[in-house]
Amino acid sequence: MKFDLILAGVGGQGILSIAFVIDRAALLQGLNFKQAEVHGMAQRGGAVQSHLRLSDGPIYSDLIPKGKCDLILAVEPLEALRYLDYLQPEGTVVSSSSPYVNIPDYPPIADLLDSIREIKNHLIINADQIARKAGSGRVQNIVMLGAASLFLPLELDHLLSALKEFFQPRGQKIVDLNLKAFELGRQEARLQLKIN
Amino acid sequence: MEKFVALGDEAVALGAIHAGLAAAYSYPGTPASEVMEFLIRASQEKGFVARWSVNEKVALEQALGVSFAGKRALVSMKHVGLNVAADPFINSSLTGANGGLVVVVADDPSMHSSQNEQDSRFYAQFAQIFCFEPSSHQEAYEMTRQAFDLSEAVGLPVMIRLVTRLAHSRSSIFPREPVSPKSLPTGERSHWTLLPINARRRFQVVLNKQEELRRLSEESPFNQLKLAGRSSPLGIIASGIAANYVLENWPDLESKPSFLKISTYPLPEKLIRKLMDEVDTVLVVEEGYPFIERNLRGLMGIPGKRIRGKLSGDLPLSGELSPDHVRQALGLKALARLPKLSSPIASRPPQLCQGCPHADTFLVLKEALKDFPQAMVFSDIGCYTLGYFPPYSAIDTCVCMGASIGMAKGAADVGYHPSIAVIGDSTFGHSGLTPLLEAARTNTKMTVIILDNGTVAMTGGQMSYASGEYLVKMVEGLGVNREHLRLIEPLPRNLEANAALIKEEINYPGLSVIIASRECIQEARKKKRGQE
Numbered sequence A: 001m002k003f004d005l006i007l008a009g010v011g012g013q014g015i016l017s018i019a020f021v022i023d024r025a026a027l028l029q030g031l032n033f034k035q036a037e038v039h040g041m042a043q044r045g046g047a048v049q050s051h052l053r054l055s056d057g058p059i060y061s062d063l064i065p066k067g068k069c070d071l072i073l074a075v076e077p078l079e080a081l082r083y084l085d086y087l088q089p090e091g092t093v094v095s096s097s098s099p100y101v102n103i104p105d106y107p108p109i110a111d112l113l114d115s116i117r118e119i120k121n122h123l124i125i126n127a128d129q130i131a132r133k134a135g136s137g138r139v140q141n142i143v144m145l146g147a148a149s150l151f152l153p154l155e156l157d158h159l160l161s162a163l164k165e166f167f168q169p170r171g172q173k174i175v176d177l178n179l180k181a182f183e184l185g186r187q188e189a190r191l192q193l194k195i196n
Numbered sequence B: 001m002e003k004f005v006a007l008g009d010e011a012v013a014l015g016a017i018h019a020g021l022a023a024a025y026s027y028p029g030t031p032a033s034e035v036m037e038f039l040i041r042a043s044q045e046k047g048f049v050a051r052w053s054v055n056e057k058v059a060l061e062q063a064l065g066v067s068f069a070g071k072r073a074l075v076s077m078k079h080v081g082l083n084v085a086a087d088p089f090i091n092s093s094l095t096g097a098n099g100g101l102v103v104v105v106a107d108d109p110s111m112h113s114s115q116n117e118q119d120s121r122f123y124a125q126f127a128q129i130f131c132f133e134p135s136s137h138q139e140a141y142e143m144t145r146q147a148f149d150l151s152e153a154v155g156l157p158v159m160i161r162l163v164t165r166l167a168h169s170r171s172s173i174f175p176r177e178p179v180s181p182k183s184l185p186t187g188e189r190s191h192w193t194l195l196p197i198n199a200r201r202r203f204q205v206v207l208n209k210q211e212e213l214r215r216l217s218e219e220s221p222f223n224q225l226k227l228a229g230r231s232s233p234l235g236i237i238a239s240g241i242a243a244n245y246v247l248e249n250w251p252d253l254e255s256k257p258s259f260l261k262i263s264t265y266p267l268p269e270k271l272i273r274k275l276m277d278e279v280d281t282v283l284v285v286e287e288g289y290p291f292i293e294r295n296l297r298g299l300m301g302i303p304g305k306r307i308r309g310k311l312s313g314d315l316p317l318s319g320e321l322s323p324d325h326v327r328q329a330l331g332l333k334a335l336a337r338l339p340k341l342s343s344p345i346a347s348r349p350p351q352l353c354q355g356c357p358h359a360d361t362f363l364v365l366k367e368a369l370k371d372f373p374q375a376m377v378f379s380d381i382g383c384y385t386l387g388y389f390p391p392y393s394a395i396d397t398c399v400c401m402g403a404s405i406g407m408a409k410g411a412a413d414v415g416y417h418p419s420i421a422v423i424g425d426s427t428f429g430h431s432g433l434t435p436l437l438e439a440a441r442t443n444t445k446m447t448v449i450i451l452d453n454g455t456v457a458m459t460g461g462q463m464s465y466a467s468g469e470y471l472v473k474m475v476e477g478l479g480v481n482r483e484h485l486r487l488i489e490p491l492p493r494n495l496e497a498n499a500a501l502i503k504e505e506i507n508y509p510g511l512s513v514i515i516a517s518r519e520c521i522q523e524a525r526k527k528k529r530g531q532e
């Protein structure tokens, strides 16, 4: 088993938290993983991405070769499009539809969503709205993780344990908020994909 | 022991702890910062010393002191940090190491967060010391442990060279039983006092050790040679994480080439010779400058052999490698994939946070400089370098840490006015004191603005030595005229008053220092979160 995904977003949107939860779940499942992350300058509101590779065998490159990526999980729609040339032809894009506008030439959001819809396998999630429903606009990243969890080769139990472990230091309230965000994101994805 | 999840940086740190580390020093710098961050977290429980230093030179000198005292020391820094620490670093090969001394340097090919992409292997060669280049987290851990033993065995410092992709990649490792810290007798004064009579002798000692270093490199199990026999005329030499990119593509190679993975320096010459004897063409794959390739090629090349790599144009000379570059160099077809979008995607460069104090200072400065269109703003390195971008477009230079003040003084010396330096508090503590001392003694007509946000913000909020009251006292202590040492609080509501103050100081025909102090909002947020 091999599964490669790219997490995409803007510095400060919490993609490293998503990465941590997936890493931990992979570990609980006995899988190997390598996860290349971005620190430093780019984290200041710039485009950030993390290459995350899961396998039951050895993993060599920390970077995903172009054409090997199975899933792009984007917390932001413009960022969803930045790494398309990594995606294998049958790969999937799971993207938030909530734009993070911090540049003057940000394209019209409708154009971005149209471009995402042109990709054969895609899922667009209104992360902002769902996060608010869960209790806070700040948990959009975990809503997206919940939505993408349907595509990950990871057991739900492991993801949930990892999620609890990650947020536990910040108290039970934060744990519950994030569990809710995850659940609502996953529900939305099931709804759109017509899975019961 | 149990599986342990770590960044490459953290695998090095854990290796050092398990090797019986007594003390570690560092100055923050991406991609090396997480070595020290891990050590500081672990030190509270484990009882070794782990501290941020004021700069890399001081960090390395402290580590040298630990080594002299017979204990194991680590110093970590980003690649350009070694330029700052180059003096003690080069000389430390002559003094030699007493307690194991490991210098961890993280290079940044592609300049993700750096001014250049220099390759630290040249420094190891320059100092004539042993260098490990790990390709995985497990190797980073093992090599660091071994580096301490080797340093004591050969009596020289040892370098661990990392690159961003390993430093900032997370994976799991299997740690081994730790060893306890031990004490060796202190250093021999005739080794450590580099008077010419001693230094000449010590240099000869370093030269005499080269044979042994080469042998250790040749015998190191981290270097692996797989000969394909006569079945393939191609050989590949790959080092560090570049070797992973070869292995990533390996299953797709129809005829398997001979393969030498290099993980240690000086170069394992015998292994290279063995490989070269069997092949007609060799492809050298390495992250950074074409270090191995150039050594192999020399001036004249090798008769009858083709050497391919960065110098031949088969791989790019700049930027980090990827599995895709290596795939192409191996002659493999690109994998099927989705095409990039036809229209270019708007780029999203990093920028100052909303409400950042630096942003207010730049707006004030722009306001103050309206009357001085010829003003030159020499900047330095930190979050505030992002003031280069619109809407601020407020700075004209960024070269290396501390350069702002020296450059402003140089320009002022030849009559340039207004000549303004902009420098962060940590950068000032790192390298700003000495040029300001000179400017104060000569009362040079220039204006220095110190941006005191109370932290090393760019690299993630480490502690800054030159901040707050301490900073004011330091500047005064350097001899800056108290009347022209002014404090401002960069807030939108103070814009006019602050701009008037800056104009006043620009018009003063001598040295002025303006300290703009307000806390980094990310740090303020972190503190608030901690209190919740």
Ligand SMILES: Cc1ncc(C[n+]2csc(CCOP(=O)(O)OP(=O)(O)O)c2C)c(N)n1
Binding pocket: B027, B028, B029, B030, B056, B078, B080, B081, B082, B084, B114, B115, B381, B382, B383, B384, B401, B423, B424, B425, B426, B427, B428, B453, B455, B456, B457, B458, B459, B464
């Ligand atoms: C020799 C060297 N060491 C370290 C770095 C990495 N680095 C870049 S800026 C910076 C510190 C900036 O701190 P400060 O001057 O306080 O500015 P701030 O980021 O807080 O605005 C560091 C450590 C570097 N570029 N060069």
Ligand code: SF4
Binding pocket: A044, B351, B352, B353, B355, B356, B357, B358, B383, B453, B457, B458, B520, B521, B522, B523
């Ligand atoms: S981290 Fe702090 S200093 Fe850096 S841009 Fe943000 S607020 Fe400004």
